[in-house]
Amino acid sequence: xxxxxxxxxxxxxxxxxxxxxxxxxxxxxxxxxxxxxxxxxxxxxxxxxxxxxxxxxxxxxxxxxxxxxxxxxxxxxxxxxxxxxxxxxxxxxxxxxxxxxxxxxxxxxxxxxxxxxxxxxxxxxxxxxxxxxxxxxxxxxxxxxxxxxxxxxxxxxxxxxxxxxxxxxxxxxxxxxxxxxxxxxxxxxxxxxxxxxxxxxxxxxxxxxxxxxxxxxxxxxxxxx
Amino acid sequence: xxxxxxxxxxxxxxxxxxxxxxxxxxxxxxxxxxxxxxxxxxxxxxxxxxxxxxxxxxxxxxxxxxxxxxxxxxxxxxxxxxxxxxxxxxxxxxxxxxxxxxxxxxxxxxxxxxxxxxxxxxxxxxxxxxxxxxxxxxxxxxxxxxxxxxxxxxxxxxxxxxxxxxxxxxxxxxxxxxxxxxxxxxxxxxxxxxxxxxxxxxxxxxxxxxxxxxxxxxxxxxxxxxxxxxxxxxxxxxxxxxxxxxxxxxxxxxxxxxx
Amino acid sequence: xxxxxxxxxxxxxxxxxxxxxxxxxxxxxxxxxxxxxxxxxxxxxxxxxxxxxxxxxxxxxxxxxxxxxxxxxxxxxxxxxxxxxxxxxxxxxxxxxxxxxxxxxxxxxxxxxxxxxxxxxxxxxxxxxxxxxxxxxxxxxxxxxxxxxxxxxxxxxxxxxxxxxxxxxxxxxxxxxxxxxxxxxxxxxxxxxxxxxxxxxxxxxxxxxxxxxxxxxxxxxxxxxxxxxxxxxxxxxxxxx
Numbered sequence: 001x002x003x004x005x006x007x008x009x010x011x012x013x014x015x016x017x018x019x020x021x022x023x024x025x026x027x028x029x030x031x032x033x034x035x036x037x038x039x040x041x042x043x044x045x046x047x048x049x050x051x052x053x054x055x056x057x058x059x060x061x062x063x064x065x066x067x068x069x070x071x072x073x074x075x076x077x078x079x080x081x082x083x084x085x086x087x088x089x090x091x092x093x094x095x096x097x098x099x100x101x102x103x104x105x106x107x108x109x110x111x112x113x114x115x116x117x118x119x120x121x122x123x124x125x126x127x128x129x130x131x132x133x134x135x136x137x138x139x140x141x142x143x144x145x146x147x148x149x150x151x152x153x154x155x156x157x158x159x160x161x162x163x164x165x166x167x168x169x170x171x172x173x174x175x176x177x178x179x180x181x182x183x184x185x186x187x188x189x190x191x192x193x194x195x196x197x198x199x200x201x202x203x204x205x206x207x208x209x210x211x212x213x214x215x216x217x218x219x220x221x222x223x224x225x
Numbered sequence: 226x227x228x229x230x231x232x233x234x235x236x237x238x239x240x241x242x243x244x245x246x247x248x249x250x251x252x253x254x255x256x257x258x259x260x261x262x263x264x265x266x267x268x269x270x271x272x273x274x275x276x277x278x279x280x281x282x283x284x285x286x287x288x289x290x291x292x293x294x295x296x297x298x299x300x301x302x303x304x305x306x307x308x309x310x311x312x313x314x315x316x317x318x319x320x321x322x323x324x325x326x327x328x329x330x331x332x333x334x335x336x337x338x339x340x341x342x343x344x345x346x347x348x349x350x351x352x353x354x355x356x357x358x359x360x361x362x363x364x365x366x367x368x369x370x371x372x373x374x375x376x377x378x379x380x381x382x383x384x385x386x387x388x389x390x391x392x393x394x395x396x397x398x399x400x401x402x403x404x405x406x407x408x409x410x411x412x413x414x415x416x417x418x419x420x421x422x423x424x425x426x427x428x429x430x431x432x433x434x435x436x437x438x439x440x441x442x443x444x445x446x447x448x449x450x451x452x453x454x455x456x457x458x459x460x461x462x463x464x465x466x467x468x469x470x471x472x473x474x475x476x477x478x479x480x481x482x483x484x
Numbered sequence: 485x486x487x488x489x490x491x492x493x494x495x496x497x498x499x500x501x502x503x504x505x506x507x508x509x510x511x512x513x514x515x516x517x518x519x520x521x522x523x524x525x526x527x528x529x530x531x532x533x534x535x536x537x538x539x540x541x542x543x544x545x546x547x548x549x550x551x552x553x554x555x556x557x558x559x560x561x562x563x564x565x566x567x568x569x570x571x572x573x574x575x576x577x578x579x580x581x582x583x584x585x586x587x588x589x590x591x592x593x594x595x596x597x598x599x600x601x602x603x604x605x606x607x608x609x610x611x612x613x614x615x616x617x618x619x620x621x622x623x624x625x626x627x628x629x630x631x632x633x634x635x636x637x638x639x640x641x642x643x644x645x646x647x648x649x650x651x652x653x654x655x656x657x658x659x660x661x662x663x664x665x666x667x668x669x670x671x672x673x674x675x676x677x678x679x680x681x682x683x684x685x686x687x688x689x690x691x692x693x694x695x696x697x698x699x700x701x702x703x704x705x706x707x708x709x710x711x712x713x714x715x716x717x718x719x720x721x722x723x724x725x
Contacts, residue, residue, distance in 0.1 A: 003721050006598075006635050007643035007680045021600070021642060028680070030600060030640035032720055045724055046526075046638030048544060050603070076544040076558070076607030129555045130546065130606025152638055206724045292573075320589040323582050331690040335671075435687070444698060447673070447689035452596035454683035457702045464695040 001036050003045075004029045010042060019044045034206075045206060049075055049151035049181050051133050055121040058146070058179030061111050069111050071119065071135060073181045074148060079133045081111065081119065109140050116141040116185060118177050141177070144187030147195055149202055151182040156205040157198060164211065168197055171218030193218065231430045238418050244426065245274075250466060252422045252473065257373065257481035259381045266394065267382025267401065269481070271374040274424055275364035277309075280374035281357050282382045284344075284401070286392065289351040297344020297351040301330035303358040303371065310363035310425075326358060328409075328448045329371045332438035335445040336407035338379050343402035346387065354379070354401070365424035368436045368448075369474070372409040377478050379403060407445050408474040409438035410467040414453050419463070421470060435460070437467040441475075493668050496653035502665065504533075509659045509704050511648070511711055516629065516719035518636040526637025528719065530629035533662055534619035539629035541637050544607035552608075557601035559608050562592035564626055566615040572663075587623045594627055594647070594676045594685040600640040609639060620663035624648050627676050627686065632716050636723070645685055646712040647676035650701035657697055659704040673698070675705045679713050682706055 071079035174188030253274030303326035413423035433453025512533030547553035613626035671691025
């Protein structure tokens with residue numbers, strides 16, 4: 001493992017990978033990160049969020065017009081929640097006997113400007129002037145607190161198989177939703193502690209023994225500081 | 226403007242050709258006319274192809290700059306007039322206009338075209354030379370046209386005099402004292418190709434721009450513009466090209482001044 | 485800039501050394517710290533001789549106002565500014581004067597070259613350079629700091645640029661002019677470079693230089709790049725050690 005910076009060569013041959021570019025047949029890093037020579041793996045230490053289908057996000061409803069909600073995701077990409085398709089009579093698989101009531105998961109949440117919502121990216125669309133994210137399965141989040149984190153630190157906050165997140169939730173008696181776009185929603189008993197732990201994870205994500213320090217912090221210690 | 230234009234130009238460049246059958250290192254036709262605004266102390270109109278630039282020079286009496294109490298001042302401004310191009314807008318000077326004026330200014334200043342020492346009148350009283358660049362029609366390469374017009378206007382400007390409380394601007398007057406001349410050559414980088422004197426279509430597709438201002442002996446000012454890059458090899462080659470091509474510009478200037 | 489040749493011009497070279505004791509090709513001491521502002525996506529604080537410069541980057545975010553957005557790539561907004569208390573001379577008005585507007589423009593163009601703008605259509609990236617104390621060479625210091633700020637943000641870039649000026653006093657080519665040298669030198673040539681292939685990203689010059697002198701100045705700039713690039717690198721890596 002070695003630390004690489006934008007412009008550092010990471011392969012003598014062209015390799016298509018994230019956070020790297022190919023120029024003149026060679027591959028160069030475009031962000032600061034850790035490069036594992038033996039595996040050819042590049043883990044960014046800082047990066048910007050590039051949305052993908054299925055990404056879980058948290059945002060704030062910014063605008064609402066003709067039943068289309070615009071969601072501010074703290075990124076250059078604008079999220080849109082479209083109204084569910086109007087059920088047609090005679091449609092298959094739908095309980096349309098009473099005028100086509102949408103099924104449970106299609107029913108739309110009533111959303112207002114200012115509401116906090118979690119959602120999933122259904123589609124990444126290139127519109128005329130920018131990239132639009134079509135969002136699906138919106139869920140309104142009541143109360144709680146929003147914290148901004150660096151998108152590149154999200155994997156550490158969640159941890160392998162969600163171990164870190166579970167540890168955080170158990171240790172603070174909070175529900176924590178981590179949007180890949182870098183917005184985290186926290187609600188529960190000890191929100192300040194959860195916040196403190198998340199800040200610590202962000203700042204020390206690259207230092208080994210993080211899990212232990214976080215356990216210590218959650219157990220009422222000072223987490224090694 | 227139209228995208229077809231740009232593709233057409235790229236296609237031609239691919240074949241080593243240029244609009245109006247120009248070579249890569251050719252200027253378009255250059256025309257210089259002096260004293261086009263007799264009310265101004267000095268003036269010149271320069272055409273490079275369809276680009277038309279007018280420079281007027283006025284002298285005024287004022288305070289010296291605090292850090293240069295014993296010399297006069299030189300103030301250069303540029304206006305990209307809305308009548309010169311459909312894309313120019315009214316309003317405060319754009320960063321492009323400011324860069325343009327400052328690059329012309331640096332060339333003139335570095336070459337000592339205006340002898341600012343000679344503009345000293347008395348303690349706390351000096352002449353300021355105002356050089357105003359008016360772009361009348363835009364078809365690329367404003368920098369070279371602007372420098373050419375400004376230098377010519379200054380070299381042919383008359384020097385007003387003070388009699389009692391009055392400034393005499395007409396009649397039997399001497400000339401503004403000058404110590405040098407300067408011209409500039411501007412190159413556009415389009416893909417890997419380098420073009421002297423880009424026109425508007427070429428400027429629209431250029432990635433980088435390099436202006437080199439010189440007199441007979443040395444480089445006086447340089448400015449690289451836009452996001453495209455140049456190598457040091459290209460830079461030194463273009464300095465050679467500038468010394469070569471600037472002879473033409475100086476000849477035209479001398480012709481216009483009747484020398 | 486005040487051109488040389490004035491009557492009260494100070495000697496810039498005495499006994500083969502510069503006014504501050506440096507060799508002709510010697511940089512002033514440079515210190516860089518990355519990621520020091522919490523709100524910004526990326527930031528850097530740089531001391532370069534007596535220059536003190538802060539740089540920060542925000543974004544990418546939705547371009548505002550909407551009509552300036554480029555549907556194919558991100559746009560960069562850049563503001564270089566000198567604090568009113570930054571110079572030894574009198575208090576100066578802050579806000580964008582013509583010099584600052586030009587420097588903002590050429591700085592922006594440096595980053596348009598290295599940032600992968602195509603990744604963020606319709607968005608904007610803001611780069612701020614605040615000169616807190618100035619002693620010559622602030623645009624180079626600002627670009628060098630801003631490059632560290634961008635690299636610390638995770639905004640993808642092809643290379644980390646640096647900038648430094650070269651100049652001339654008499655027949656000597658000098659690296660990294662300080663304020664007095666800047667004021668009274670016979671030429672000043674700030675340059676920004678993408679170190680990976682030594683491409684020129686910014687080049688300005690005024691004064692008097694022959695082609696051969698431009699070449700010598702370029703050599704000094706490239707050589708200095710090794711030192712500056714190393715310092716940028718150390719600053720970025722220090723955050724993860």
